[in-house]
Amino acid sequence: MTDVKREIERKYEVADGEPLPGLAGAGPVADVVDQGVVELDAVYYDTADERLGAASLTLRRRTGGSDAGWHLKFPVAPGVRDEIRAPLADTVPEEIAALVRSRVRGAELVPLVSLRSVRDVRHLLDADGALLAEASVDTVTAERLNRAGGTARWTEIEVELADGADPALLDAVEERLAAAGVRPSKAASKVAEALRRTGGSRARSARAAEPVTAGDHVLAYLREQREAILARDPGVRRDLPDSVHQMRVATRRMRSAFRAFGSVLDRDATAPVAAELKWLARELGTGRDQEVLADRLTSALDALSPGQATGPVRERLASWATARHGSTRGHLLGVLDSARYLALLDSLDTLLADPPLRKQAARKPDKVLTRALRKEGAKLSRLVTAALALPPGEDRDHALHEARKRAKRARYAAEAAVPALGGPARALARAAKKLTSLLGEHQDSVLARQTLRELAAVAHAAGESAFTYGVLYEREEQAARRAEAELPRRWRKARSAFPR
Structure with a gap:
């Protein structure tokens, strides 16, 4: 049985050990409430030639946190993805495998990279105490699994809009972060950043030449x-x-x-x-x-x-x-x-x-x-x-x-x-x-x-x-x-x- 969640989020680069800048007063944010620290462990899967990555799809098996299970993410628009969730299992659930069959076909889905995140979570609330967004400082450790590349470690800020909240909030938060010297991440996702830092991605292709003939x-x-x-x-x-x-x-x-x-x-x-x-x-x-x-x-x-x-x-x-x-x-x-x-x-x-x-x-x-x-x-x-x-x-x-x-x-x-x-x-x-x-x-x-x-x-x-x-x-x-x-x-x- 799968669930679908529309995920609207933005990611930012930050130096190790740097705290989350104050976000109270950013747009409608009236209060920032500490939710503690959680540890997340995810293994990302793809074919050996990274067909999912070439299509900007991500497939992971996550343990820890409130959303443990298999997650398949489809791009919808910049910063917007649909996340298909299935219960935790040892192998890729059939309902998830079917959604990538046209890409994978006869190839095998193999572990690509492991990500361990220590997530320091804050809830951004409005004046009535309603949840607007979740902001977190994630300390990420990545390990390449499918070929040599070693490990990498970095810290990033992630701001995810709450269900039903106005997307304009993300602009207000980004303006506050920019004023504190925090810049948007160059990578669209954690796994893309992990691949870049641990030896690159085979899915990366050269820009198509301009048509001539x-x-x-x-x-x-x-x-x-x-x-x-x-x-x-x-x-x-x-x-x-x-x-x-x-x-x-x-x-x-x-x-x-x-x-x-x-x-x-x-x-x-x-x-x-x-x-x-x-x-x-x-x-x-x-x-x-x-x-x-x-x-x-x-x-x-x-x-x-x-x-x-x-x-x-x-x-x-x-x-x-x-x-x-x-x-x-x-x-x-x-x-x-x-x-x-x-x-x-x-x-x-x-x-x-x-x-x-x-x-x-x-x-x-x-x-x-x-x-x-x-x-x-x-x-x-x-x-x-x-x-x-x-x-x-x-x-x-x-x-x-x-x-x-x-x-x-x-x-x-x-x-x-x-x-x-x-x-x-x-x-x-x-x-x-x-x-x-x-x-x-x-x-x-x-x-x-x-x-x-x-x-x-x-x-x-x-x-x-x-x-x-x-x-x-x-x-x-x-x-x-x-x-x-x-x-x-x-x-x-x-x-x-x-x-x-």
């Missing part, structure tokens, strides 16, 4: 999407809002780049990886499409007048959404733990480490990427024109859905080209996004009508009124017709943004 720009974009997949994986496992959608978008962006920039990367080499990304996107989409539909139908139901809502429609819709979410979530977790998914991540690493570049990759990006965007525009134009020529109905719905997928691909290709082409690519990405949104509204109405037919049939079989489902169906049909009527104008704007 067409290949540089495409590969930089692909690496961003690979990192987005890895970064969203724990959020999907934790069922965090929008995490499934963002992970799915990253897979689509990679596939779009493979296909749009075939003159840069050999498609024969990228095709197997693209096929696996399509599989992953499909698996992710099952739950995501259900979430979108549930929100859409619930909002539509809320907008009805009391006379239009008859029967237990809301209860049936809620039951459908909950049942679908539970079943798709269990399946999705199985996908993320599967050998196929982990093999896909390995394939992405291999491809990006030794990319199958073509001759065009070595050329300057302007002409190469512009030509690719021009081709995307031509393909999209054929699909939109063909769809608009069809009468309303299933064939047009299908054709518009295909156009939507191509518009997304054009948008992602334009986004990838922005660092090289600047304003024109940015304008194209915006126009393609607006077109995609309109086509997405149409497709959502198609899916909503399918779901409403299914729910109406179930309600009818149970002896319930299907009237409300009919009202909602009619409104969805009207939404589709409005989108179709708007499409020619929206398409003209998007078409004008493509390079000629």
Whole structure:
């Protein structure tokens, strides 16, 4: 069983033996109360090549203090981390191991460094005695465990905001500390400081070179999407809002780049990886499409007048959404733990480490990427024109859905080209996004009508009124017709943004 704590803190360098400066009167701090000294012992774990450290993740097993157990920390923003806690055990608990599986994969988590801290704790209280923050002076002894490096010792000040307290307090405290000559720590965490002092970190990498060629720009974009997949994986496992959608978008962006920039990367080499990304996107989409539909139908139901809502429609819709979410979530977790998914991540690493570049990759990006965007525009134009020529109905719905997928691909290709082409690519990405949104509204109405037919049939079989489902169906049909009527104008704007 895990707990989650949002940790907002700042660390400061201080000389050994130097006391905590007086903090009473710093912002709302009215009193500073001594809480005594505690001893903490933590062992930090990582792979031998420090994959967690490269992603700014920290995993430790702590004994001593009030929070003994396994702690996994994810960066949220500078000075802000989510700490996932699990009970103390001899080995890494499965619920923690799952959250780093996309990073670790088949590698072993090994003890990296041991930290022993003697913590002198103070509570910062407001005028009513409410806890604002905890400030401590930590005397830390570090010992390298995974390779030669010896030991190190230092002292630091740590100020952690209490739950619900105003983050502005940390600015007031920092101002007081600065006046006393105390400066922020250069290291983001104790383990980072320990690694620096005991022989460095293998996770440290050189700064990426500025993209120059067409290949540089495409590969930089692909690496961003690979990192987005890895970064969203724990959020999907934790069922965090929008995490499934963002992970799915990253897979689509990679596939779009493979296909749009075939003159840069050999498609024969990228095709197997693209096929696996399509599989992953499909698996992710099952739950995501259900979430979108549930929100859409619930909002539509809320907008009805009391006379239009008859029967237990809301209860049936809620039951459908909950049942679908539970079943798709269990399946999705199985996908993320599967050998196929982990093999896909390995394939992405291999491809990006030794990319199958073509001759065009070595050329300057302007002409190469512009030509690719021009081709995307031509393909999209054929699909939109063909769809608009069809009468309303299933064939047009299908054709518009295909156009939507191509518009997304054009948008992602334009986004990838922005660092090289600047304003024109940015304008194209915006126009393609607006077109995609309109086509997405149409497709959502198609899916909503399918779901409403299914729910109406179930309600009818149970002896319930299907009237409300009919009202909602009619409104969805009207939404589709409005989108179709708007499409020619929206398409003209998007078409004008493509390079000629």
